[in-house]
Each structure stands twice: as structure tokens, then as C-alpha cells.
Amino acid sequence: MLAKLEQLANRLVELDELLMHPDATSNMDNYRKMTREHAELGPLVALYRAYLDAGKDIATAQDMLADPDMKDFAQEEIEAAKTDMARLERELQTMLLPKDANDERNIFLEIRAGTGGDESALFAGDLLRMYTRFAERNRWQVEIVSASESDLGGYREVIVRLVGHGAYSKLKFESGGHRVQRVPATETQGRIHTSACTVAVMPEADEVEDVNINPADLRIDTFRASGAGGQHINKTDSAVRLTHLPTGIVVECQDDRSQHKNKASALKVLAARIKDVQLRAQQSAEAATRKSLIGSGDRSERIRTYNFPQGRMTDHRINLTLYKLDFIMDGELSDLTNALAAEHQAELLAALGD
Secondary structure (H helix, E strand, O other): OHHHHHHHHHHHHHHHHHHHHHHHHHOOHHHHHHHHHHHHHHEEEEEHHHHHHHHHHHHHHHHHOOOOOOOHHHHHHHHHHHHHHHHHHHHHHHHOOOOOOOOOEEOOOEEEHHHHHHHHHHHHHHHHHHHHHHHHOOOOOEEEEEEEEEEOOOOOEEEEEOOOOOHHHHHHHHHHEEEEEOOOOOOOOOEEEEEEEEEEEEEEEOOOOOOOOOHHHHHEEEEEEOOOOOHHHHHHHOEEEEEEEOEEEEEEEEEEEOOOOHHHHHHHHHHHHHHHHHHHHHHHHHHOOOOOOOOOOOOOEEEEEEOOOOOOOEEOOOOOOEEEEEHHOOOOOOOHHHHHHHHHHHHHHHHHHO
């Protein structure tokens, strides 16, 4: 680890010299890349230098141990510096962990009603509100891409685009099956029902760089939109259905009156789904060589239970139970997302030690 840190420290010095060169801005693309790299390396190298300084403090204090008048003071200095070094080493290991290239991306969040009929659709609406409120707390932009409403006001399926810094990093562990236990509004005898929804979190793909979609691989169907939207949306073939023939992935968008805009939205969702398939394949390959504590993100995997009578939420992957369901459903997800991220980080650190 120390050899790698020394290389990074030398690279930072090199970047300092390159950025101060009179011709540094002659190639703006290269200049931006260097400034980004400099910004990423700066905090890491500062931590490394603090680690080296703590080592020097130990060496200096050890030289004072031979002096009877300074022995107690020197011993205290050594213990304090050793504590600092242990803390700094942990922080350096964390900062050296491989970065997820998708962490800073916007996301498409897809919620589908599962078992439970109307109650499942209502819970899908509750999950949408939960994630929307979380997005608002993070000052992200929320865009409804596609929605299929149920008769009682929930959603059979809804896709939203969340636009904001680090959206994927905070919500990437939400993919999977979400189970709810509560008394439905339609239940006359007060019995608790169990329903389920599936959630998929997909990083937004750059169609140019990440996913190459051959137009010949697409079947495009247009049809008349259904549901709310006024006379115009129901009288024109503005809805678009895209079928990606190689993978069989189907995407429908009908929320806009413009067929052109619906097609553009559908293409973005399609690119995200194709990218998601590629990510899942990669994660499955990695999981074959090491245990995945957070889970595969497969929609069939039950990851969480929301128990309304007991006011609790349990995440089954990390055995976390929180008794503040009302706050969670109102978008206070930080305790949960932080715990999932910490567990993932611990897993990566353990993998480095294998």
C-alpha cells in the first residue's frame, strides 16, 4: 500500500508542475482531465503525508526515551502517534478502494407492483413517494418517465429519472424485492396482508460511450396512449414501444404528447436497461469469486420488509432493523443508505485482505 501511495504522491507533484506550465490550457480537454485527477489525488496524498508525519513523530519520541526527564512525555507521544497512524491507515485503505464508475451518474428508478393486486400497486405509489422525498432532501430533480396507474391511485409500474450528484451511489443497493405487511385500506376485517413490489435502480447510460444500440436491432411500435392526459393524448398515436431484439427488452413511454419526446425517453430507458444487464453480469462474475454481502440486486431477491403494525423496517441483507417506519416512508433513508454503503465498504476491504 505504501509503495502505491508514494507513486500517487509523486504523480501529484508531477500534476502540479504540468498545471503550472504556460501551455497547460492549450488543450482544454487534457487540462480538465488533469485538474480532475489533481482534485482526486489531493485529499489522499494529504492523508498519506499526515501518516508519514505520525511515523516521524514516533521516531523522534523514541529518541527521547533515554532521557529520564522526558521518558513519560515521550511514551505519551508514541502512544498518541500510534493511534493516529492506525486511524490514518484505515482511512487510506478506504480511500484506495476501487471506485464505482457509475456512482456519480443520474439514475432511472423503476418500481413495479408484484403480488398483492391493488394493495401492491398502492405500495408502489408509497415507494415512489418515499424515493421522491429522499430525492428532494438531496435536492435532486425528479422526472416521471413512464407511469401505468392502477384503479385505486397506485401504480402497476412507474419509471422516474433522478438527476443529481451521486444519485446512483446512494440508491444503487435499492434494487430487489420490497415486501410490505399492513392492513390494506380495502380490508374490512382488519387483517394484515403481505404484498410486494420490485425496484430496479439503473445508472443512466451515455448512449454514445456506454451502450451502442444498432437501429437495426430495434422494433418501434406506436400506439394510442391510455389513461389521463386529456383529449389530445388519447386521440393520437403518441405512445412509443421499443423492443430491443437481441435482448428482448421492451420499453414503453406514453407520458408526453409528443411521439418524438416519448421515443427519446424510451431510448434513454432502453440504454439504461441494457447497461444494467451488463452490470448484473459483471457483478455475478465477481460474486462467483467472493461473497456478496449486499446482494446481487436481482429483482427476485427479497431485500427488505416494511411492517406497518410494528412500525419497523428490516433490511434482510445486513440484518438491520429500524423502528421509525413513518420517517423512512417520508424519505429519511440516510441511516439505511449509509449502513448499506458501510457494509459494502467493509466487504471490499475484506476482499483486499484475502
